[in-house]
Amino acid sequence: MRFFNRVSLPTPESVDLEFALAGIGNRALALLIDYHVLGLLLAIFWIGWISFSIQLMNFLSQLGGDYSGAPNWLLAIFLLVTFAIFTGYFVYFEVFWQGQTPGKRFAKIRVIREDGRPLRLSQAALRALLRPVDDFFFLGVFFILLDQREKRIGDIVAGTLVVQESSSDPKTALTISDEAQELAVQLPGMTHLAALRPDDFAVVRTYLQRRSNMALLPRRDLSMQLARQLKALIQLETIPTGLTSDQFLEAIYLAYQNPASRP
Amino acid sequence: MTFDSNPSDSNPSDLTQSLTVGNVVNGGFRLYRSNLKSYLKVSAVSTLWALIPFLAAIPIVLFYVNVQRYYNVLGLIIPAWLVLAAYCSAQYMANSAAIARLAFGELINQPETVKTAYRYTNARKWRFLGMGALLSLLYFGVAIGMYLIAGILIVIMFASIGGAEFLRSPASAAVINPGLAIFAALVILAIILIFIIVFTWFSMRFSVAELPLAVESDVTVTKTIGRSWDLTQKSVWRIFVILLVTFLVTLPIQFLVQILATVAQGAIAAFYPQESSIFLALTYAFTYLLGLATGIVIMPLWQTIKAVIYYDLRSRREGLGLQLRDTEPLT
Numbered sequence: 001m002r003f004f005n006r007v008s009l010p011t012p013e014s015v016d017l018e019f020a021l022a023g024i025g026n027r028a029l030a031l032l033i034d035y036h037v038l039g040l041l042l043a044i045f046w047i048g049w050i051s052f053s054i055q056l057m058n059f060l061s062q063l064g065g066d067y068s069g070a071p072n073w074l075l076a077i078f079l080l081v082t083f084a085i086f087t088g089y090f091v092y093f094e095v096f097w098q099g100q101t102p103g104k105r106f107a108k109i110r111v112i113r114e115d116g117r118p119l120r121l122s123q124a125a126l127r128a129l130l131r132p133v134d135d136f137f138f139l140g141v142f143f144i145l146l147d148q149r150e151k152r153i154g155d156i157v158a159g160t161l162v163v164q165e166s167s168s169d170p171k172t173a174l175t176i177s178d179e180a181q182e183l184a185v186q187l188p189g190m191t192h193l194a195a196l197r198p199d200d201f202a203v204v205r206t207y208l209q210r211r212s213n214m215a216l217l218p219r220r221d222l223s224m225q226l227a228r229q230l231k232a233l234i235q236l237e238t239i240p241t242g243l244t245s246d247q248f249l250e251a252i253y254l255a256y257q258n259p260a261s262r263p
Numbered sequence: 264m265t266f267d268s269n270p271s272d273s274n275p276s277d278l279t280q281s282l283t284v285g286n287v288v289n290g291g292f293r294l295y296r297s298n299l300k301s302y303l304k305v306s307a308v309s310t311l312w313a314l315i316p317f318l319a320a321i322p323i324v325l326f327y328v329n330v331q332r333y334y335n336v337l338g339l340i341i342p343a344w345l346v347l348a349a350y351c352s353a354q355y356m357a358n359s360a361a362i363a364r365l366a367f368g369e370l371i372n373q374p375e376t377v378k379t380a381y382r383y384t385n386a387r388k389w390r391f392l393g394m395g396a397l398l399s400l401l402y403f404g405v406a407i408g409m410y411l412i413a414g415i416l417i418v419i420m421f422a423s424i425g426g427a428e429f430l431r432s433p434a435s436a437a438v439i440n441p442g443l444a445i446f447a448a449l450v451i452l453a454i455i456l457i458f459i460i461v462f463t464w465f466s467m468r469f470s471v472a473e474l475p476l477a478v479e480s481d482v483t484v485t486k487t488i489g490r491s492w493d494l495t496q497k498s499v500w501r502i503f504v505i506l507l508v509t510f511l512v513t514l515p516i517q518f519l520v521q522i523l524a525t526v527a528q529g530a531i532a533a534f535y536p537q538e539s540s541i542f543l544a545l546t547y548a549f550t551y552l553l554g555l556a557t558g559i560v561i562m563p564l565w566q567t568i569k570a571v572i573y574y575d576l577r578s579r580r581e582g583l584g585l586q587l588r589d590t591e592p593l594t
Contacts, residue, residue, distance in 0.1 A: 003282065003290040025288025028508045107285050137522075138515030145292075203585050210281070210582060215493060218581035229587045 004164065007149060009116045017116045019163040021150045022109040024141070027162060033103035038089050045085060049078050087128045094124040108165040123158040130154035174208045179243055180250035187255040191234040200233065201256050204249055211246070223249065282575045287505050288512065291568035294366045301377050302362050302563035309358030310559050316348040349392060356391035360384040360477040362563050366570035367478050371584065384477050393484040394476060398469055401488075405465050413454045420447055467499040468492050470506070474573040494576040502572055509568050513561055520557045524550050 005021040022030075053074045060067040093101040099111035099119040111119050111127065130153050134140030140152035149161060187193060207226060211219055227245035230252055231238075239248050282290065295302060323340060327333075361381040368375045384391070469491050476487035495502060527549050535542040577583035 003286045003293060023285060023289030024292055024512055025290075025508055026283070026285025028288065028512050029285045029504070032508065032511060108283060109285070138518055141512060141515040197588070200587050203587055207582060207585050210579060210585075213497060213579055214582060215496075215580045222582040222585060226585070226587065233587070 005148075005150065007161065007163075009114070011116060019112070019116070019161070019166075022107070022162040022164055023150065024144050026107040026109045026164065027144060027150075028141075030101065030103035030107040030109060033106050034089070034101050035103075037102055038086065041085055041089065042082060045081060046078075049074075049081070053078075087125075087131075090128040090131065091121070091124045094119055094127070095121050104162075109162055110165055111160050111162050114159045114161060119160060123160050126158035127154040127160060130157055174205075174250070174253070176250045176254060177247050180247045180254060183240060183243065183247070183251035184254035184258070187251055188258075191236045193234055193252075193255060195233050195235070196230075196252075196256055200230070201253070204230070204253050204256075208249060208253055281579050282571070284501060284504050284508065287571045287575055288508050288568065290370070290571040291366075291509065291564060292512075294369060294567040294571070295564050298365065298369075302365070302567070303559065305358055305362050305365075305377060305381070306559045306562045309355050309362075309562065310555060312351045312354040312358065314555070315351045316344065319344060319347060352395065353388040353392040354385075356395060356473070357381070357384045357388035359562060359566055360387075360391055360473050362566040363474055363570045363573075364477040366567040367474065367574060370570060370574045387476060390476055390482075390484050390487075391473065394472060394487055397484055397488060398472060401469070402462075402465065405462065409458050409461060413458065416454060417451065420450055463503060464499055467502045467506075468495050470495060470502055471569055471573040471576065474569060478573075494573070494580055496580075498576060498579070505568065505572060509564065513564065516561065517557065520553055524553055527553075 004023045006018060007021060008016040008018045010016055053071075056074070057067075057070065060070060090101060094111055097105065100109075104110060111124075113119060113123060131140075134143070134152045134154055140154070143152045143156075144150045147156075151161070155161065204226065207222065211223070214222070223245040227239065227248045230249070234252075239245070243251075323344070327337075358381065361377065361384045364380045364384055365375060365377065368380065469488060471494060472488050472491040474487075475490040476482045476484075479490070482490070528546050531542055531545045531549070535545070574583065578585075
């Protein structure tokens with residue numbers, strides 16, 4: 001079961017770049033955040049501009065003279081700036097944050113060009129200008145849901161894709177106990193660590209990363225189970241006395257990570 | 264677990280990461296999309312079960328409205344109708360839970376046929392009903408508790424800003440400090456807000472209650488709710504955002520339905536005068552059927568989303584899927 005569509009983009013160097021498409025969930029989340037930020041910005045401008053306009057008109061009426069054209073000008077500037085904020089928000093961020101807006105950064109997605117290169121001003125502008133069209137009757141949602149490459153109208157016209165950030169492993173610092181560090185030094189000599197495959201190592205590492213958020217009982221069971229299975233895999237007679245299964249797993253993690261212990 | 268604990272072809276690179284909010288929603292959509300036909304079928308059957316009690320009520324009501332006699336038979340008819348309603352609700356829940364079970368089976372790479380999934384959940388239909396009843400009671404209890412607390416707070420506040428004086432002689436209301444009145448209004452707003460937050464919090468804690476019953480073995484009514492409570496412990500607001508985003512994505516579909524309803528109303532109006540009873544009956548019937556169809560379409564999405572949430576919670580809280588390759592089953 002895969003959670004997202006993938007595209008692979010051929011490059012001139014004939015190396016295929018693979019990307020996971022952002023998917024409707026991430027894009028909706030990003031939009032939810034962006035529209036809230038945008039709404040806040042617009043509200044600040046609107047309140048500011050309206051109070052400025054009122055004060056200006058008061059001032060002008062004190063001066064006397066015919067200023068009946070002023071409200072139209074104020075309204076025109078108001079509309080222009082509103083439009084500029086709405087469009088400029090997306091263009092500015094997508095150009096200067098390499099295809100990301102605050103919402104997209106939170107959702108860990110990014111806009112790229114169809115050839116995998118970063119977005120330029122023209123594409124960002126096209127996407128932003130066509131956004132109202134996509135928002136009209138939620139057209140964009142249907143396009144994203146139905147299109148093979150999840151493109152809304154703005155993406156089709158601008159030739160862009162929205163992809164997931166290639167998530168580098170979260171470098172959560174693993175806490176490793178002193179006992180485990182001691183054991184890790186001895187393990188390569190005592191056991192057949194080479195029997196472990198990268199997959200097994202990945203499981204151990206994931207367990208160590210996640211364990212702090214796990215519920216107590218399942219965590220204990222899983223730790224015991226993994227330790228027992230690993231013990232059999234690396235042909236270790238018994239786990240050294242006084243060690244918990246967690247410490248044993250930490251030691252295996254350390255020892256396996258150290259290239260000297262691998263053939 | 265009724266599934267093997269040793270999925271043969273799970274991809275380790277998939278399980279090294281917990282799912283982000285957006286990817287949970289994506290997962291739900293993908294599951295639904297790749298099983299569209301079978302889920303829709305189950306959803307339609309499920310919805311029809313939910314419809315039966317209402318269909319059964321129509322002739323009963325019509326009969327008594329027209330005949331206006333034999334009221335003593337009601338003592339038999341009402342309990343019979345309640346039994347029917349309970350049975351149909353249980354069937355509804357068993358069917359919708361089957362979708363969640365199917366989705367979860369696919370997530371752990373042990374897909375099932377619709378038949379086996381339904382056989383499993385149908386055998387537990389009374390427990391699903393019990394779960395629904397218990398959840399309603401719990402929500403009811405939470406609401407009562409909140410009302411009590413809010414009531415006490417409001418009374419205290421009312422008294423402290425001179426409410427007693429106001430009750431004795433409303434004319435002296437002008438004496439009340441307007442600042443205090445505004446403050447009181449703000450406090451009431453805050454209470455309403457807190458009410459909403461607390462209620463949302465509880466609904467998130469119960470959000471995956473049907474999954475353990477649909478998936479795990481030896482689960483009782485209380486245990487399945489307890490499992491949901493335990494699993495969601497550290498993820499309340501993440502689940503809230505997931506459900507919110509899902510709701511937002513379903514909005515366009517609801518919107519489309521609204522357009523269809525309006526168009527149909529216009530079409531019906533072209534044939535029958537707007538005041539005629541035929542026009543009313545047709546528009547009501549059409550709107551109702553459309554609503555039913557929307558429900559059928561949207562329900563599987565919520566079930567698949569819940570299945571993905573449950574899957575993600577179990578991998579976070581219990582390390583689901585963290586298995587070494589081909590290891591011998593544990594004793």
